[in-house]
Amino acid sequence: MTDAAIEVRGVSKTYRIPHERHTTLLERILARFRPPGFEELAALRDVTFSLPTGSFVGVIGANGSGKSTLLKLLAGLLVPDAGEVVVRGTVAPLLELGLGFHNELTVAENIALYGSVLGYPPHAMRERVEEAVAFAELERFRDAKLKSLSSGMLMRLAFATALRAEADILLLDEVLAVGDARFQQKCFDVFADLKRRRRTIVLVSHDLASVQRFCDRVLWLHEGRLAMDGDAETVVKLYLAMSRADTLRRAGERPAAGAARSVPAGPVHRWGSGAVQFEDGCLEREDGTPLGSVQSGQRVVLRLAARAHAAVEALAVGFIVKQLGALGGHVIYSTNNQLLGRPLGTLRPGDRLVMRFAFQAALLDGHYALHVIAASAATGDIEIFDWINDYVTFTVEGSRCHEGVADLGAEFHYEVPGARPAVARS
Amino acid sequence: MATAALPRLASDALHNARLDRRYWNLIVQFAVKDFKIRYTHSALGYAWSVLNPLIFAVLYYLVFSVFIRFDVPNYPCYLILGIVVWNFFAEATSNGVGSLLTQSGIVTKAALPRQVIVYAAVLNALLTFAITTVVLFVVLRVTGTPLTSAAIVFPLVLVDLVLLALGVSLLLAPLHVRYHDIGYLWGIALQVGFWLTPVIYHDLMIPPRWHWLLRFNPMARIIGHSRDALIYGRWPDWATFGRTTAIALVVALIGSFVFRRMQDRLVEYY
Numbered sequence: 001m002t003d004a005a006i007e008v009r010g011v012s013k014t015y016r017i018p019h020e021r022h023t024t025l026l027e028r029i030l031a032r033f034r035p036p037g038f039e040e041l042a043a044l045r046d047v048t049f050s051l052p053t054g055s056f057v058g059v060i061g062a063n064g065s066g067k068s069t070l071l072k073l074l075a076g077l078l079v080p081d082a083g084e085v086v087v088r089g090t091v092a093p094l095l096e097l098g099l100g101f102h103n104e105l106t107v108a109e110n111i112a113l114y115g116s117v118l119g120y121p122p123h124a125m126r127e128r129v130e131e132a133v134a135f136a137e138l139e140r141f142r143d144a145k146l147k148s149l150s151s152g153m154l155m156r157l158a159f160a161t162a163l164r165a166e167a168d169i170l171l172l173d174e175v176l177a178v179g180d181a182r183f184q185q186k187c188f189d190v191f192a193d194l195k196r197r198r199r200t201i202v203l204v205s206h207d208l209a210s211v212q213r214f215c216d217r218v219l220w221l222h223e224g225r226l227a228m229d230g231d232a233e234t235v236v237k238l239y240l241a242m243s244r245a246d247t248l249r250r251a252g253e254r255p256a257a258g259a260a261r262s263v264p265a266g267p268v269h270r271w272g273s274g275a276v277q278f279e280d281g282c283l284e285r286e287d288g289t290p291l292g293s294v295q296s297g298q299r300v301v302l303r304l305a306a307r308a309h310a311a312v313e314a315l316a317v318g319f320i321v322k323q324l325g326a327l328g329g330h331v332i333y334s335t336n337n338q339l340l341g342r343p344l345g346t347l348r349p350g351d352r353l354v355m356r357f358a359f360q361a362a363l364l365d366g367h368y369a370l371h372v373i374a375a376s377a378a379t380g381d382i383e384i385f386d387w388i389n390d391y392v393t394f395t396v397e398g399s400r401c402h403e404g405v406a407d408l409g410a411e412f413h414y415e416v417p418g419a420r421p422a423v424a425r426s
Numbered sequence: 427m428a429t430a431a432l433p434r435l436a437s438d439a440l441h442n443a444r445l446d447r448r449y450w451n452l453i454v455q456f457a458v459k460d461f462k463i464r465y466t467h468s469a470l471g472y473a474w475s476v477l478n479p480l481i482f483a484v485l486y487y488l489v490f491s492v493f494i495r496f497d498v499p500n501y502p503c504y505l506i507l508g509i510v511v512w513n514f515f516a517e518a519t520s521n522g523v524g525s526l527l528t529q530s531g532i533v534t535k536a537a538l539p540r541q542v543i544v545y546a547a548v549l550n551a552l553l554t555f556a557i558t559t560v561v562l563f564v565v566l567r568v569t570g571t572p573l574t575s576a577a578i579v580f581p582l583v584l585v586d587l588v589l590l591a592l593g594v595s596l597l598l599a600p601l602h603v604r605y606h607d608i609g610y611l612w613g614i615a616l617q618v619g620f621w622l623t624p625v626i627y628h629d630l631m632i633p634p635r636w637h638w639l640l641r642f643n644p645m646a647r648i649i650g651h652s653r654d655a656l657i658y659g660r661w662p663d664w665a666t667f668g669r670t671t672a673i674a675l676v677v678a679l680i681g682s683f684v685f686r687r688m689q690d691r692l693v694e695y696y
Contacts, residue, residue, distance in 0.1 A: 015694070072693070076537040079690045096535045104463040113459055116452045117536050 004088070005169055005200040006051040006074060011083035013044040013069055043069040045224040046083070051217075053089075053168075054198035056191075058205060058215035058232060060239055065221040067204045071095060071171050074202065089168030089200070092118050096173075098158035103147040107138055110146055111161050118165040128164055135186070136160035156183055163190045169200045188214075208324065209366055212236050240367065240393060275312055276347070276374045276385035280305040283370075283394055286358060294361045296399035296407055302357040302392065306374055308347035312385070315344040316375050317355055323405050324367040324393065332363070332405055336373070362407045364399040439682040442541045442596070449542050456546035461553045475557045479509050486626050498628045503657050506565045508625035510558045511649050515591055516616050518551035522595025523612050526603050530696055540689045544595050548588065566656065574659030582667075583651045589674040590644055596681030600688035604695045619645060644673045 018038045044066045051057055059067050072078045073085050075093035100117050101110050111129045120128050133142050136156040141149060149157070191214055194201060205211050211218060211232060218235035220228040227242075228235050281304040283291050294300055302319060318336025337344060337355070347353070369390040376383045399407055445453075465471040483506045490496045490505075498504050525547035526533055526540065533543060566573065602608040622639060623646045624632070632640065640646040647670040654660040 077534065077693050091537060093535070093537055096531070099535050100532050102459065102463055104466045105459065109459075113455055116448065116455050117532065117538065119448060122448055122451045 003053055004050045004086075005053040005055070006088070006202070007084075007086040008047055008049050008070075008073075009084045009086075011044055011047045011073060011080045011085060012042065013066075013073060013078060014081050015041045015043055017041055042224050044073070044080075044221075047221075047224075047226045048083075049219060049226060049229055051200060051202070053200055054195075055217055056195050056201045056203070056215050058203050058211035058218040059221060060205070060208065060211060060218060060236070061221035061227075066224040067221055068095075068173060070221065071173055071202065071204055074169075075171055087169065090119060090166075091169045091171065092162075092165035092167035093171040094118075094162045094165070094173065095171065097162060098154060101146060101154070101158065104145060106143045106145055107133060107149070107157060108142050111157070114158070114161045115164075118162065119167060120164075121166065124166070128166075132157070132160045132164050135164070159183075159187060163187065163194075167199075170194065170202070172201065172203045172205075174205055208236050208240070237395070240395075270386070270388045272374070272384040272386040274385065275310040275376075275383075276306050276308050276315060278304060278306050278372055278374065278386050278388060278391070279352075281372060281391055283392055291394075293395040293397050294363075296364060296396050297360065297362055297409075299358060299360050302359070302370065302372075304355045304357070304372060306353050306355070306386070308349055308351045308353070310349055312347045312376060314338075314376055315347060315353075315385075316373075316377060317344070317353075318373050318375075319357060320371040320373070321363075322369050322371065323363075324369055332368070333359075338377075361396060362409065363396045364401055364404055364407055365396055366405070367393060367395050369393045436679065438686040439679050441686060442682045445539055445542070449539055452538070453542050453546045453549060456542070457549035457553060460546070460550045472557060475554045476561050479506065479513055479558050480561060483509055490626055496627065496631075500569060500571060500657060503566055503569050503571050504628070504653065505626065506562055507652055507656060508623075508649050510555070510562050511587065511652050512620060512623065512625045512645065513558065514551055514555040515587065515645055515648075516620070517554060518548045518588075518591035519594045519598075520612065520616065521547035521551050522591065523598040523602050524609055525595070526599045526692065527606075527609075530603075534693050534696055540600075540692060541596065541685060544599050544685070545592070548592050548595055551591070552588070562656075571657055572659065573656065576655050576659045576661050579655040579662055579667075580652060583648055583655060586644075586651075586671050586674040587648050589671075589678045590648070593674065593677035593679070593681035596678070596685040600685055600692055600695075603692060604688075619643075622646075623649060625649065644670065644677070647673070 016038045017040075047066075047070065059070060061067050069078065071093070072095070073080055074087060075091060075095065076085075076087070077093070077095075098114070100113055102113070105113065108129050111132045112125055115125060115128055115132075116122070133139055136153070136159070138149070138153060138157060141153070146154070191201070195214070203211065203215060215232045218228075218230065218232045218239075219226060220235050220239050222242075228238060281302065283294070284301050284303055285291050286299050286301055288301075291300060304317065304319075306317065308315075316336045316338045318334060318339070320334040321332045323332060335357075344353075370392040371387070371389050372391045373387045374385040375387075376385065401407065465474060468474065470477065483502070486505055486509070487502060491498075491501050522544050525543045529543045532538065533540060598608050598612060602612075623643055624640070629637075629640060629646075629650065640650075647666075651662055651667060651670060654662055
């Protein structure tokens with residue numbers, strides 16, 4: 001127990017949010033004579049965990065689940081209402097990048113200042129300034145005022161300075177999404193290095209791919225409670241599954257069976273005229289059996305059921321594949337029955353349709369989401385009947401490569417022109 | 427009550443004063459940073475620190491010595507010393523009282539001992555004060571005012587002055603975060619204080635029945651001690667000087683006490 005870097009025992013934190021809805025002057029004056037109304041917001045409720053030295057821990061959860069509050073408690077910025085927070089060792093809370101940066105100071109001066117705020121020892125400052133300048137690749141701008149840097153350079157500088165904080169415990173709040181891909185890779189290398197040097201790192205992030213990649217352990221906060229505490233793989237999977245069920249409940253649907261249906265937290269929405277509505281859908285194997293996670297390159301089937309509530313002509317049903325996580329957002333693939341050369345006939349109200357899209361999951365390891373769309377292009381204007389974001393999500397595993405999204409199925413051959421068989425030499 | 431409270435106060439003050447070495451380093455860095463960036467985009471730069479008190483000294487001299495004909499011996503020195511000391515107090519406390527709010531970005535995101543911010547604000551004013559003190563000594567020299575051995579009391583007076591400024595800042599800075607009124611109130615208090623303190627006029631011009639006002643005004647006492655030390659070459663009456671120090675110390679202790687009580691929940695007040 002004594003080697004725990006962080007111990008949190010029965011910690012609760014409640015914020016008081018005062019009601020301030022005095023619009024007129026009279027109301028304002030009257031409000032002085034009334035006891036102030038406020039709402040209590042329990043940000044954390046009875047949270048207990050202990051992190052051994054050297055652990056790399058992710059904290060996940062929906063917005064407002066208490067992640068930032070937890071981090072601020074660990075940083076000592078907030079004091080718990082109940083319970084106890086014990087932190088052994090020096091802490092560098094990186095809750096905001098570029099803390100105290102000032103435009104009128106030079107790059108080197110800013111690093112020295114930020115470094116002091118983060119707790120660099122004064123004697124090592126000069127060396128660390130050079131290190132950070134080099135890491136941020138801003139040698140040319142070392143003595144330029146900060147205001148002449150681009151915003152990308154600023155972020156790099158801030159990150160470079162932060163990552164060199166000499167502390168036993170690093171608290172990182174949502175700071176991964178910084179810089180271009182190459183710089184991000186550099187930061188990941190630093191994480192790996194910190195991990196080797198047995199620094200304790202707590203990372204709050206919505207980027208589940210990064211969390212899974214770096215964290216040995218994940219804490220999942222749900223409405224201020226510690227919903228789960230376990231190895232990254234398991235917790236992230238359950239978190240995704242749970243979020244999916246939650247979204248469906250909110251959309252007024254029941255979650256269908258099938259393990260490959262899960263959705264991340266986020267702005268999920270559904271819209272459309274409702275002339276045709278999806279009723280069910282899941283990913284399954286080609287033989288119709290339910291599917292856990294998808295093997296990279298496996299052929300899978302997206303089965304969708306929809307019902308028409310009005311007469312519909314030239315129905316187009318399609319789906320969009322997107323990647324979740326750091327590189328997410330862009331469309332990887334999309335198609336519909338018309339593009340595939342299989343037009344649908346006229347539907348009458350009450351008609352039910354069961355559809356199967358078979359496709360090859362030529363994707364790399366990661367989390368993916370499917371949006372499903374039912375629309376009509378019959379009248380010239382496209383009319384959306386039903387559009388559901390993140391209707392099905394799935395995890396791909398077992399790919400041979402790691403960077404990117406798609407498995408282009410590369411093969412490798414080689415020859416050495418003009419070379420003689422090796423045995424000929426002696 | 428008072429005897430029980432005193433050790434409490436002392437322990438709080440000690441707690442605020444006991445800082446890791448790297449935080450002292452940080453205080454200096456913060457103060458120097460603000461000092462550096464203060465005059466960027468201005469052609470005269472640091473000269474403003476000197477020009478400001480000089481211009482006002484000339485103005486007050488014109489109004490009160492030429493127009494109104496105050497008959498204060500060695501009025502230029504009398505005036506500039508009062509202004510320099512008062513300006514330090516005004517700048518240090520207005521910096522200090524507002525510091526937690528102006529540095530909210532750092533206070534809410536970095537786990538620093540909060541007093542670092544307040545100390546840095548006061549130290550920043552002290553840097554400006556160092557420059558204006560040079561002007562002060564130039565004026566003393568030019569007017570032929572001799573420095574006597576009593577001048578060595580001046581640094582002691584400065585200790586009281588800094589303690590007082592720190593005390594006020596520590597007391598009001600956290601309150602300011604909660605109630606922004608404090609900022610406006612302190613601005614007014616400084617204006618009122620300036621006219622109730624013999625900066626421009628002489629103590630002897632005040633009718634005797636108002637003299638209590640000076641006795642309870644720590645700034646009047648501190649400016650008086652400064653003039654004794656640097657202009658009149660008079661050694662202080664140590665009992666009186668001791669009381670001045672006591673007042674400054676009590677203000678500093680109360681400030682530390684309030685600061686310590688409020689700093690834990692500070693982040694929630696923003």
